[in-house]
Structure formats: C-alpha cells, structure tokens
Amino acid sequence: MRAASATATxxxxxxxxxxxxxxxxxxxxxxxxxDTLLRRRVPPExxxxxxxxxxxxxxxxxxxxxxxxxxxxxxxxxxxxLCAENARAGGDEEFRLRELAPRWVAACGGPACEExxxxxxxxxxxxxxxxxxxxxxxxxxxxxLRQRGQRLIFVTDIxxxxxxxxxxxxxxxxxxxxxxxxxxSDFGRTKRSGRLFAHxxxxxxxxxxxxxxxxxxxxxxxxxxxxxxxxVIHVVxxxxxxxxxxxxxxxxxxxxxRFWSGTLARRILADSPRHVRASDCTEYQLGLRLAPAFIxxxxxxxxxxxxxxxxxxxxxxxxxxxxxxxxxxxxxxLDCAAxxxxxxxxxxxxxxxxxxxxxxxxxxxxxxxxxxxxRQPLARLLKNLNLPAEExxxxxxxxxxxxLDDPIVxxxxxxxxxxxxxxxxxxxxxxxxxxxARARMARYLEQQGFFDHDAVGLVDIGWKGSIQDNVxxxxxxxxxxxxxHGLYFGLYHVAEDDVPRxxxxxxxxxxxxxxxxxxxxxxxxxxxxxFSSAPHGGVLDYQPRRGQTDxxxxxxADDQAERQNFRGLAGQVFAAIDDYLREYLALAPLxxxxxxxxxxxxxxxxxxxxxxxxxxxARSFLRxxxxxxxxxxxQTTYEFKGSWRAILFGGSPLGIPRRFVQSLERQxxxxxxxxxxxxxxxxxxxxxxxxxxxxxxxxx
Amino acid sequence: xxxxxxxxDHAPATPRERLAPLLWRRLSLWMYRRSExxxxxxxxxxPNDLLPVPALVDALTVYFLDRxxxxxxxxxxxxxxxRRARALVSVLTFGHALVRPAWLLARGAIxxxxxxxxxxxxxxxxxRAPIENVQVTLADRVQLCGFEFDGASIRTYWRRVTPVPxxxxxxxxxxxxxxxxxxxxxxxxxxxxDHFPRCPLAEWPRGRVYEDVxxxxxxxxxxxxxxxxxxxxxxxxxxxxxLTGRTAVDLGWIRLRAPEVAASEPxxxxxxxxxxx
Numbered sequence: 001m002r003a004a005s006a007t008a009t010x011x012x013x014x015x016x017x018x019x020x021x022x023x024x025x026x027x028x029x030x031x032x033x034x035d036t037l038l039r040r041r042v043p044p045e046x047x048x049x050x051x052x053x054x055x056x057x058x059x060x061x062x063x064x065x066x067x068x069x070x071x072x073x074x075x076x077x078x079x080x081x082l083c084a085e086n087a088r089a090g091g092d093e094e095f096r097l098r099e100l101a102p103r104w105v106a107a108c109g110g111p112a113c114e115e116x117x118x119x120x121x122x123x124x125x126x127x128x129x130x131x132x133x134x135x136x137x138x139x140x141x142x143x144x145l146r147q148r149g150q151r152l153i154f155v156t157d158i159x160x161x162x163x164x165x166x167x168x169x170x171x172x173x174x175x176x177x178x179x180x181x182x183x184x185s186d187f188g189r190t191k192r193s194g195r196l197f198a199h200x201x202x203x204x205x206x207x208x209x210x211x212x213x214x215x216x217x218x219x220x221x222x223x224x225x226x227x228x229x230x231x232v233i234h235v236v237x238x239x240x241x242x243x244x245x246x247x248x249x250x251x252x253x254x255x256x257x258r259f260w261s262g263t264l265a266r267r268i269l270a271d272s273p274r275h276v277r278a279s280d281c282t283e284y285q286l287g288l289r290l291a292p293a294f295i296x297x298x299x300x301x302x303x304x305x306x307x308x309x310x311x312x313x314x315x316x317x318x319x320x321x322x323x324x325x326x327x328x329x330x331x332x333x334l335d336c337a338a339x340x341x342x343x344x345x346x347x348x349x350x351x352x353x354x355x356x357x358x359x360x361x362x363x364x365x366x367x368x369x370x371x372x373x374x375r376q377p378l379a380r381l382l383k384n385l386n387l388p389a390e391e392x393x394x395x396x397x398x399x400x401x402x403x404l405d406d407p408i409v410x411x412x413x414x415x416x417x418x419x420x421x422x423x424x425x426x427x428x429x430x431x432x433x434x435x436x437a438r439a440r441m442a443r444y445l446e447q448q449g450f451f452d453h454d455a456v457g458l459v460d461i462g463w464k465g466s467i468q469d470n471v472x473x474x475x476x477x478x479x480x481x482x483x484x485h486g487l488y489f490g491l492y493h494v495a496e497d498d499v500p501r502x503x504x505x506x507x508x509x510x511x512x513x514x515x516x517x518x519x520x521x522x523x524x525x526x527x528x529x530x531f532s533s534a535p536h537g538g539v540l541d542y543q544p545r546r547g548q549t550d551x552x553x554x555x556x557a558d559d560q561a562e563r564q565n566f567r568g569l570a571g572q573v574f575a576a577i578d579d580y581l582r583e584y585l586a587l588a589p590l591x592x593x594x595x596x597x598x599x600x601x602x603x604x605x606x607x608x609x610x611x612x613x614x615x616x617x618a619r620s621f622l623r624x625x626x627x628x629x630x631x632x633x634x635q636t637t638y639e640f641k642g643s644w645r646a647i648l649f650g651g652s653p654l655g656i657p658r659r660f661v662q663s664l665e666r667q668x669x670x671x672x673x674x675x676x677x678x679x680x681x682x683x684x685x686x687x688x689x690x691x692x693x694x695x696x697x698x699x700x
Numbered sequence: 701x702x703x704x705x706x707x708x709d710h711a712p713a714t715p716r717e718r719l720a721p722l723l724w725r726r727l728s729l730w731m732y733r734r735s736e737x738x739x740x741x742x743x744x745x746x747p748n749d750l751l752p753v754p755a756l757v758d759a760l761t762v763y764f765l766d767r768x769x770x771x772x773x774x775x776x777x778x779x780x781x782x783r784r785a786r787a788l789v790s791v792l793t794f795g796h797a798l799v800r801p802a803w804l805l806a807r808g809a810i811x812x813x814x815x816x817x818x819x820x821x822x823x824x825x826x827x828r829a830p831i832e833n834v835q836v837t838l839a840d841r842v843q844l845c846g847f848e849f850d851g852a853s854i855r856t857y858w859r860r861v862t863p864v865p866x867x868x869x870x871x872x873x874x875x876x877x878x879x880x881x882x883x884x885x886x887x888x889x890x891x892x893x894d895h896f897p898r899c900p901l902a903e904w905p906r907g908r909v910y911e912d913v914x915x916x917x918x919x920x921x922x923x924x925x926x927x928x929x930x931x932x933x934x935x936x937x938x939x940x941x942x943l944t945g946r947t948a949v950d951l952g953w954i955r956l957r958a959p960e961v962a963a964s965e966p967x968x969x970x971x972x973x974x975x976x977x
Contacts, residue, residue, distance in 0.1 A: 514745075695731065
C-alpha cells in the first residue's frame with residue numbers, strides 16, 4: 001500500500017471540472033451513492049421512524065398493540081445484534097434489511113409471517129424511493145464521463161441490497177450511466193473498514209492509482225480510500241451541509257414539540273420540488289401559502305369523518321368543490337379509499353336554502369338574515385328569499401310601502417312592514433313558494449344521498465355554518481333526516497342558531513375554543529373564500545331537469561365580473577394550490593404528523609401572512625374582488641373605504657388615532673391597509689393594540 | 701421508466717421567514733399568553749386544543765440556520781446557530797428588563813394624569829350613584845349600580861369596569877302583562893326604548909357614574925315589566941351577567957298611569973314602581 005497521491009476538495013458546482021482534471025489516466029471512477037449521487041429529503045433516521053410506525057400499524061392489524069417508539073427501539077437493538085453477528089462471522093459491522101425484517105416482527109411480538117416481513121421491506125424501499133432524488137447536475141457530470149469512455153461504478157455502505165440501490169438509481173435516471181455497483185450489505189464488508197474498497201479493486205482488477213473515488217463522508221469515503229492509495233475527490237458543499245443541518249434540526253425539534261412537525265412537512269415538500277415552480281408572482285406565492293392550510297383541512301376532514309362515524313360527505317358549494325377534488329386525490333394517495341366515506345358535491349348557497357328553512361314569514365323568522373344584514377329594503381329581502389318581486393309588490397303597496405327600495409330600519413316598529421307580514425295573502429303566497437322550494441331542495445338532497453345515512457358530514461369553508469342551519473331547519477321534520485356534522489375550515493359559532501341533531505366543528509378556528517390566536521383566520525376571511533371557490537356562479541335555486549320531472553338540478557348564476565376574476569389573477573393562485581397538492585400527493589406516505597399536528601405551524605404561517613404581510617402581498621389584494629350573492633348583492637373590493645376627512649377633521653386632533661383605528665376595524669383586512677401605508681412598525685403597533693384588547697375580552 | 705432527473709435545485713418554493721415578523725409575532729404571542737383571556741382558555745381547553753408554541757431559541761436557531769450564509773452555517777453547524785439564538789434571546793431579555801421600569805413609570809404617569817382629568821366635572825356623569833339598588837355587572841365591563849322610576853322616566857346609573865372599544869347601545873324593553881296586544885300600533889311586541897348613551901361608552905371616565913334617563917311619556921298607561929341591558933352593536937351581542945348567564949337585567953314591574961289621571965295627581969304619583977322581579 002502507498003499513500004494516496006491526490007485528494008481534492010470540491011463542491012457540487014465544480015465537481016464536473018474537478019473530475020475532468022483528475023480523471024485523466026484513471027480506468028474507473030467510483031461514486032458514493034447517498035449524499036453524493038442521490039440526496040435525501042429527510043434524515044436517514046426519519047425513514048426508519050416512518051418504517052417503525054408502519055410496522056406498529058401492521059402489527060396492530062394482527063392484534064399486537066405496540067407503541068411505535070417501542071418498535072423503533074427494537075430495531076435499534078436488532079441492528080446492533082446483526083452487525084455483531086456479521087462481525088463474528090468474519091465480516092464488517094453491517095446488516096441486511098431483508099434479514100432484519102422477520103426478526104424485527106418477532107422481536108415486537110408479531111406473528112412469523114413471511115408476507116408481513118416482505119410488506120415491511122417493500123414499504124421501507126418505497127420510503128427510500130420517495131426520500132431520495134438525484135443531486136442536481138450530477139446526471140450531466142456522469143453523462144460527460146461516459147461520453148469520454150470512463151467506466152463508472154458506485155460503492156456504498158447501506159443495509160439495502162445492490163438491486164435495491166440500482167432501483168433507486170434507475171428511478172433517479174442515473175442507472176444508465178453506471179456500469180457496476182458494490183453494496184456493503186451484499187458482501188458483508190464496508191467502506192468504513194476499507195475492506196469494500198479492497199474488494200472493489202480486486203473485482204475490477206485495478207491498481208489503487210487506477211481508481212478515482214468521489215464521496216462526501218470523510219470517515220467512510222475519504223480516509224479508508226486514501227489509506228489504500230486511491231485518489232479521492234472529497235465533496236464538501238456548504239449549501240448541501242446547510243440544507244441537511246436544517247432538516248436534521250427541524251426533524252429533532254419535531255420529536256419534542258408538535259409545532260415543528262408541520263414545519264418539517266413543509267420543508268420536505270419544498271426540497272427539490274417537481275411540480276411547484278420557482279416563481280416571484282405574488283399570486284402564485286399566495287397559492288403556496290394557502291395550499292398547506294387547505295391540504296391540512298382536508299386531512300382533518302378525513303380524520304373527523306372516521307372519528308364521528310360519518311357515512312357520507314357532502315362538500316357544499318362553492319368552496320366545497322376545491323375541497324372535494326382535494327379529498328378524492330388525497331384519499332387515493334393515502335390509500336384509505338376503502339375506509340373513507342363516499343363524497344359528493346352539494347350545490348347550495350344561503351340564498352337557495354334560506355327560503356326552504358323558514359317556518360314563518362315574520363321578524364322572528366327573518367332574524368338570522370336581519371341580524372347580519374340590517375336595513376334591508378323589501379325588494380332585497382324578497383330577492384334573498386327567492387320570492388318574485390312582481391307578485392309581492394302590489395301586496396307591499398297595499399300594506400303602505402311607498403317604495404320597495406327604502407331600507408327598513410327597525411322591522412319591529414315599521415308599520416308598513418308589519419302590515420305586510422300580517423297580510424294573509426302575503427303569508428299564503430309565501431307558504432306556497434316556501435313549500436315548493438323545500439320540496440325541490442329535498443329532492444336534490446335525495447339525489448345527493450343525504451337521506452340514505454344516519455350521519456352526514458357537510459364540508460365547507462365555514463364561518464357561521466348558515467347553509468347547514470338552513471338545510472337542517474328545512475328538513476328537520478322528516479323522519480329520515482340524518483344527524484348533520486358541519487366540518488368547517490373556520491367556525492364562528494353562534495349559539496342561538498344551534499339546531500338539534502346538527503353539530504358543527506371548526507378546524508383552523510372555532511370560536512368556542514376561545515383561543516384568540518386561531519381567530520386570525522377571520523381577520524382576512526375573504527382570502528380563504530376567494531381562493532377555494534369553484535369557478536361557477538352562486539346557486540340561485542333548484543329546478544327540475546328538462547324531460548326528467550323527478551330530478552332537479554341547481555340553477556347557477558352567471559356573472560361576467562366573477563368569470564373575469566377566475567380567469568385572471570386567481571388562476572395563478574389556483575395553479576399554485578394544484579402544484580403544491582401534486583407535490584404533496586407524490587410524497588404523502590413520507591410525511592409524518594396528523595392534520596391536528598400540522599395545525600399550529602399552518603396557523604403560524606397564516607398569522608405571518610395576515611398580520612404582517614409584505615408590501616407586495618398587501619398591494620396584490622387590491623386587485624381581487626368578491627361577488628356577494630346573499631344579503632347584499634354587490635362586488636366587494638378591498639381598498640380602504642373609510643373617510644380620511646372624518647378621521648382627520650371629525651373631532652379633536654388627539655382623537656385621530658382612535659378614529660383611525662375605529663375606521664380600520666370596519667375594513668376587510670386592516671393589516672393589509674396598514675402595510676400599504678408603508679409606515680414603519682405600524683402593523684406591530686396594531687397587532688399589539690389588538691392583542692391587548694383581546695387579552696382583556698373574556699369569551700363566554 | 702419513470703425518471704426524476706428533472707428535479708431542480710433552486711431557492712425554496714416559499715420565501716424564507718424574515719426576522720422582524722418572526723419577532724413581532726412572538727411578541728404579541730407572549731403578550732397574549734400572559735393575559736386573563738388565555739388563562740381562561742388554558743383552564744378550559746383540552747390538552748390537544750392548546751396550540752403548541754416553539755421555544756424562541758428553537759425558532760431563532762432554525763432562522764439562523766436558514767438565513768446565515770451557507771459557508772458560515774457549514775462552519776458553525778447547528779450548535780453555533782443555537783449559540784447565536786441564545787445570545788439574541790439574552791439581548792431581548794436584557795432589553796425587556798431595561799424597558800420594563802420605564803414602561804411602569806410611563807403607565808403610572810398616564811394613570812395619574814387620567815385621575816387628575818377625571819376630577820374635573822364631566823357632563824352626564826356623577827361622582828357616585830344616588831341610589832344603588834341593583835349592582836349587576838354585565839360582561840365584566842359595565843356595572844348597573846341602580847335605577848329610579850319617577851313616573852315619567854327611568855333613570856339608571858352605570859359605572860364602567862373595563863374599557864369597551866365598540867359602540868354600545870342601552871336597551872330598555874317594557875313588557876305588558878299577559879299575551880294581550882299592546883294598545884298601540886297593534887303590535888304584540890314589547891316597547892323598545894333602545895338608545896345610545898349620550899357619551900359613547902368608550903369615553904366613559906373611569907370611576908364616574910353615568911346617569912341615563914329614559915322618558916316614557918309616549919308609552920300608553922299600564923303595567924310593564926322592565927328589562928334593561930347593553931348590546932354591542934358591532935358584534936350584535938348582548939352583554940351577559942356572568943353570574944346568572946342572563947343578558948338583561950329585570951328591573952321588575954312599573955305602573956304608568958293615563959295622562960289625565962296623572963295630571964290631577966302630584967307628579968310623583970303619575971306612575972309607581974310596583975315590585976322588582
């Protein structure tokens with residue numbers, strides 16, 4: 001043996017040039033596999049943890065209940081034992097996955113089942129496949145070397161077999177460039193001891209100076225090879241070290257604190273994305289910010305459906321369409337289609353369901369509408385109720401209405417309105433329209449399988465859950481009306497609206513929990529509504545299908561402004577959500593943590609966006625609009641709608657900050673408006689002011 | 701054969717965290733977690749409902765690991781980043797220790813100035829309630845100290861407990877006995893005397909008693925049960941009496957007499973309070 005003649009240090013960017021320089025006169029070039037040819041999305045221990053969870057799950061199916069951390073501990077012990085056995089047999093400290101799997105099952109008290117052991121091996125290989133991707137640029141380097149006629153081999157220390165490593169390289173598109181491979185588990189010898197290098201030299205019939213080896217690990221790739229006289233290129237890449245350190249740190253933190261499991265998942269997904277584009281477009285970035293929240297919500301819906309024993313899920317329009325599509329794809333990716341309840345789209349709106357839900361046309365009956373939208377003119381009230389204005393206008397005039405467009409300020413003391421309600425003709429006509437609308441809605445619900453199950457889930461973006469209230473109010477007299485569970489992204493609970501056998505659950509926010517932090521979702525509700533909304537118009541009513549009197553279909557509004565919305569900027573947001581979802585679906589089995597675990601991190605990210613938006617984010621919001629299709633009928637835009645004159649000159653100069661804050665509170669997204677002022681620290685000041693107030697406001 | 705060779709190595713798909721928003725969020729979080737509201741939330745919440753919060757040192761370590769130049773990170777490693785995070789937390793703690801006395805002094809000065817201001821006479825406000833026959837606190841914010849009925853109007857005395865940022869209305873509802881119709885407008889409902897206080901609740905000086913007067917000249921003669929309370933007109937929520945869970949204070953029955961009867965009697969006898977419910 002002689003000392004190595006050359007050891008070069010380089011990073012991945014200069015690897016090609018270094019190889020060109022040092023490969024002259026070499027017959028063979030060897031490569032380390034992991035962290036050289038292939039990169040890992042997760043630390044190696046993470047894959048073993050995921051595999052341990054899989055084993056614990058499979059053992060539970062065989063009636064053996066064991067905690068995954070116990071299963072993981074058993075593996076650690078076994079690995080030590082197998083390495084020691086191999087060393088006693090004259091080899092190095094190494095083991096094989098296929099040898100480990102049956103003994104692992106046995107050590108955890110599982111049955112001696114060959115099929116189970118094979119499924120564990122297959123699962124771990126699948127995890128490895130998902131966890132690895134080719135190092136950027138390395139494929140070109142290999143191709144150049146091949147063009148020059150170099151023989152290329154890989155040499156790796158790993159408990160997978162050589163065939164498994166070949167499969168990983170093939171998946172990464174690198175296998176075609178490599179001529180041969182040597183794997184420690186196949187030969188019982190490792191690079192670390194130097195014996196695998198000696199074996200390679202023997203098999204390849206090489207003198208040490210004829211081999212050039214490329215690797216990143218000083219202990220197994222550099223030192224042992226140098227001791228044998230092999231020239232080595234030591235790859236030291238600062239960016240890669242930084243990336244791996246970040247992953248390792250967050251992975252360690254996730255074991256101690258649930259908060260970090262969401263961060264870890266986001267990091268894994270953001271690492272070398274295949275579908276997500278690197279785009280500076282603000283709308284695309286917004287989509288990437290919303291996507292984890294929506295995916296986590298859909299995963300929570302799957303978990304809740306299981307926990308509540310729901311047999312059917314109806315995704316209420318229009319936000320439901322986005323969630324339904326996500327649900328179907330995620331259920332397939334998580335391989336839980338058999339357990340998950342069947343799902344359908346439920347075209348509904350507050351406007352289409354409010355009339356059927358009414359028992360009587362009275363101030364009391366209209367309370368739910370008037371509470372949110374006061375000062376309604378009679379014309380708008382009739383529109384909200386889907387009652388024909390031409391039919392009720394003469395009756396209104398008879399009751400004393402001078403104009404149907406005058407707002408009714410106090411319905412309880414409005415003489416004409418009271419007379420209108422007291423008119424038997426009005427009540428009779430109302431009842432006829434209500435009953436017809438109720439029958440159409442019932443038929444539509446029947447078509448959607450609403451009455452076929454004991455418990456049905458209604459999935460929607462949320463806030464007060466009015467559509468659920470309307471449906472249950474309308475159908476509660478039917479004997480086959482199921483228990484309805486509303487599953488909402490955010491729930492602003494109103495206790496007085498509760499109906500028997502109707503339950504509501506909020507994921508990201510639920511005001512019943514009384515946690516002010518999560519109520520950040522309501523500070524910019526439109527962003528979630530707009531970018532989960534289906535591209536079709538609002539549901540106006542239900543009507544019989546042409547030629548099929550026993551079937552009904554929803555009648556959809558068609559609005560030019562709304563179509564424009566979806567075609568333009570919103571398209572980028574939806575594209576980003578879809579790209580991120582595809583990224584998630586590809587790596588779903590690799591990701592750890594439940595929807596409940598991810599909630600804290602997702603909320604933290606949403607808090608960043610809502611409370612402290614960047615200037616670009618705050619400005620871009622001005623370009624969006626939202627069409628209100630109930631209560632008020634206009635296009636909502638998001639510019640500042642206060643009066644600067646009233647703020648500046650509406651009282652004492654000392655009261656300007658107070659008047660400004662009061663005006664801000666009436667805006668849709670005060671933090672966005674503040675950010676657009678470009679005043680330093682103004683968002684912080686507003687956040688602290690709100691926090692101080694919230695801290696003193698005790699929930700009921 | 702599926703291939704993943706098209707994987708790209710570029711900047712993270714989503715922008716990295718910036719230090720300022722990270723620290724500001726932590727600051728408001730720290731403030732909230734010290735509040736009475738969070739204390740109540742913690743005492744009521746199931747363990748899984750409490751949002752986990754990362755230690756500031758951990759959050760800053762991750763931040764430094766991501767944001768420091770790659771060469772520096774590669775050199776100092778995770779431990780080096782953690783040391784920097786600890787140093788920053790020490791600086792922040794020290795800063796907090798310095799700022800706190802200044803803050804306490806400033807707050808004391810503000811309170812003193814307010815008290816001086818409050819000594820001056822303020823319209824609609826009294827130093828103390830002339831009668832204290834109710835003593836109900838609504839939503840832990842406003843106390844109804846007492847009420848008087850002089851036959852033509854109801855006077856109520858209120859005291860602010862904690863500041864109320866929103867616009868608030870005082871509601872006074874008069875209910876006739878039994879289900880018979882009210883003798884006006886043919887409406888079966890209550891008589892509503894809802895109104896905004898003459899001085900917005902947000903501006904009520906602390907320690908003073910607000911005197912509210914509701915004239916009942918336009919209400920027909922008869923017996924009425926009186927409910928009174930406050931409603932947050934922004935949230936459309938009534939203020940609740942935490943002890944009883946009720947959202948209105950029942951002031952009992954009053955009797956309003958017809959004007960012609962009342963005209964022949966002394967002013968005090970125009971109407972009488974009958975009993976409190």
